[in-house]
Amino acid sequence: MPEGPSLVILRELVQPFKGLHVLDAHGNSKIDKARLIGQRIVALRTWGKHFLIEFHGFSVRIHFLMFGSYCINERKDKPVRLSLGFARGRELNFYTCAVRYIERGLDQEYDWTGDVLSNTWDAAAARRKLRNMPDTLVCDALLDQNVFAGVGNIIKNEVLFRIRVHPLSTIGALPARKLSELVLQARQYSFEFLEWKKAFVLKQHWLAHTKRTCPRCNIPLTKAHLGTTNRRSFYCERCQVRYGASRLAPVKRARAGAASKRVKLS
Numbered sequence: 001m002p003e004g005p006s007l008v009i010l011r012e013l014v015q016p017f018k019g020l021h022v023l024d025a026h027g028n029s030k031i032d033k034a035r036l037i038g039q040r041i042v043a044l045r046t047w048g049k050h051f052l053i054e055f056h057g058f059s060v061r062i063h064f065l066m067f068g069s070y071c072i073n074e075r076k077d078k079p080v081r082l083s084l085g086f087a088r089g090r091e092l093n094f095y096t097c098a099v100r101y102i103e104r105g106l107d108q109e110y111d112w113t114g115d116v117l118s119n120t121w122d123a124a125a126a127r128r129k130l131r132n133m134p135d136t137l138v139c140d141a142l143l144d145q146n147v148f149a150g151v152g153n154i155i156k157n158e159v160l161f162r163i164r165v166h167p168l169s170t171i172g173a174l175p176a177r178k179l180s181e182l183v184l185q186a187r188q189y190s191f192e193f194l195e196w197k198k199a200f201v202l203k204q205h206w207l208a209h210t211k212r213t214c215p216r217c218n219i220p221l222t223k224a225h226l227g228t229t230n231r232r233s234f235y236c237e238r239c240q241v242r243y244g245a246s247r248l249a250p251v252k253r254a255r256a257g258a259a260s261k262r263v264k265l266s
């Protein structure tokens, strides 16, 4: 699943489309595509994992789900969900994603202070939200888009490894210092992710995600699908401290070597 930093990269790449008029709109999305013809793009924005194309009076929201992808001025040999054509052959193509209209203004629709990569990110607000969910597992809290918009599974695994917190810890059991570290690193790691991804060196910086051995302890990492989100977690039972007695057991342990190979945008 594309995480927030990958959406920021997309947002930067498509800025030349700002101000252009849509001349063609097609694809197998069920939205009323005729509505887009003749409309001028006012802004291209992101909130967490949402890519937003803003027009006068409405916007298009694109969510890349698990395996979504895009092409700019190119096409893939697969059915396109939404294709927007512009003058001089320019086009934006989106695949395997969810598309819908947002009718109200984006500043009403979104709380920009909840996006970990936003200039207006509010760490204190994130800590407040976390304190209101004491029984939530940290592995679920990090993926909660109402708290950490843009954080995905890679960032979750790496942040928890970095701050030495076990994914089955509960939020309420974290010492205040660890809670602050969690909020700080969710943002910090997201910016590092962004820089590494731009430099095509993201994967070589992973310390826990998809790894077999703890680089601190030199013992095998545990891999399991944890929490209500049931996403893959990679963690060290020795150096990542489990705070609180979680009642939720691992839902399903993955077989060794069964890691998905189909991550398109990470």
Ligand SMILES: [Zn+2]
Residues within 6 Å of the ligand: 214, 215, 216, 217, 218, 236, 237, 238, 239, 240
């Ligand atoms: Zn370790």
